[in-house]
Amino acid sequence: MSRSWSQRPRRRPYQQRPRSTWRKFFDYTLAVLFLALVALVVARFDRVSTRQESGKAIVNDGDTITLGNERIRLRGIDAPEYTQSCKRDGADYPCGKLSRQALAKLIGGRAVSCSGWQRDRYDRLLGDCKVGDLDLNAEQVKAGWAVAYGDYELEEAAARVKRAGIWAGSFEEPRDWRRTHEGVVEPKHGTLASVGDTLRELFRFH
Structure with a gap:
């Protein structure tokens, strides 16, 4: 029991x-x-x-401008270096200079506004830049005078199809050209780079 x-x-x-x-x-x-x-x-x-910069721009090359004392690299794109040449119809042509001219034409002497916080190895601000509602980063890639570099892949695909700008012939990727001529390797401006930059800035002691 x-x-x-x-x-x-x-x-x-x-x-x-x-x-x-x-x-x-x-x-x-x-x-x-x-x-x-x-x-x-x-x-x-x-x-x-995020930093905001605006004003009249000096165009340095196809993906870099200067606003006041701030040198700005257009984020997510990579244009031919100013002294770089490409090939079209079997002949060399100054694609770096034409890329710079294309960006200057897009700006047309108007005020440019840029925003961003990351910086590249040269301490340039990585910026998303506009003239009014015109996205300069995207337009340079769509026109074929810059390649996608962590962003703007759809714009690059459209430029390839249209054989716009440097896609009308053959060219060396700007990063490969820099590696060969200047020994410089620059990381892409993608999501992983943003995360890494955030952590580095938060825990940097200088």
């Missing part, structure tokens, strides 16, 4: 063992380090805050 509920032995309530001095020290230290990390990140948000 089973015992009634009232007759069954009662279990002692669970009693948590007191934390040791070292465990308390570890927990407090971890909490302080976490709060310090949060404070560091908050204090450095200004490094990844």
Whole structure:
């Protein structure tokens, strides 16, 4: 015959063992380090805050302009270097100079506005730039005077189909040309680059 509920032995309530001095020290230290990390990140948000620049632009090449004292590289695209040549109809032509002329024509002496926060290896601001509602980054790729470089793949595909700009002949990718002539390798301006740049800026100590 089973015992009634009232007759069954009662279990002692669970009693948590007191934390040791070292465990308390570890927990407090971890909490302080976490709060310090949060404070560091908050204090450095200004490094990844978007910057706005506007004014009359000096066109340096097919993907770089200067606004005031700020040199700006058009984000997500890569144009032939100013001294770079391409081939068309079996002959060389100055595609770098034509790319610069194309960007200057798009701007047409009007005010340019750019926004961005990342910087490249030359400390140029990586910007999304417009003249009014005209997206300069996208238009340079659509016109075939720059290639997609982490963005604007659809615009590049359209330029390929139309054989616009440098796609009318053959050319060396601007990054490959730089690697050969200048020994420079520049990472693309894609999503992974943005994440990496964010972390680097938040935890940079200079």
